[in-house]
Amino acid sequence: MQDALCRPFTSRDVKEALWNIDDDKAPGPDGFSSKFFKASWAIVGEDITKGVLDFFSSSKMLKQIKNTILTMVPTVDCAEEISQFRPIAYWEVNS
Structure with missing residues (x-):
């Protein structure tokens, strides 16, 4: 095994x-x-x-695949808890 x-x-x-x-x-x-x-x-x-x-x-791994920017976007006004955010990933492509 x-x-x-x-x-x-x-x-x-x-x-x-x-x-x-x-x-x-x-x-x-x-x-x-x-x-x-x-x-x-x-x-x-x-x-x-x-x-x-x-x-x-x-x-x-290719640089184009592993470059990521993560942003936490609030899902409510005046967010105070981590559960009140949604992660958004942005992949940056470098030549």
């Missing part, structure tokens, strides 16, 4: 992980839902798989 936990990820693992995301969720900074990626897998699947597997083998 330990060997199975330590084995390298495969392209099948990447595809299974995507298919386990609800269709109306947006997993990345591009705003496309997982339904989009599933529907266009024949076109984008190889590139997505390569990017994910490269990350797991090198532990390096």
Whole structure:
């Protein structure tokens, strides 16, 4: 069982992980839902798989993917509790 936990990820693992995301969720900074990626897998699947597997083998992520600004937006006037804020993420794309 330990060997199975330590084995390298495969392209099948990447595809299974995507298919386990609800269709109306947006997993990345591009705003496309997982339904989009599933529907266009024949076109984008190889590139997505390569990017994910490269990350797991090198532990390096593209700057365009990891630059995020998080802003807390109040949901009520004069918010005083953390539960009265909603986080908004903004992905900054650097060339």
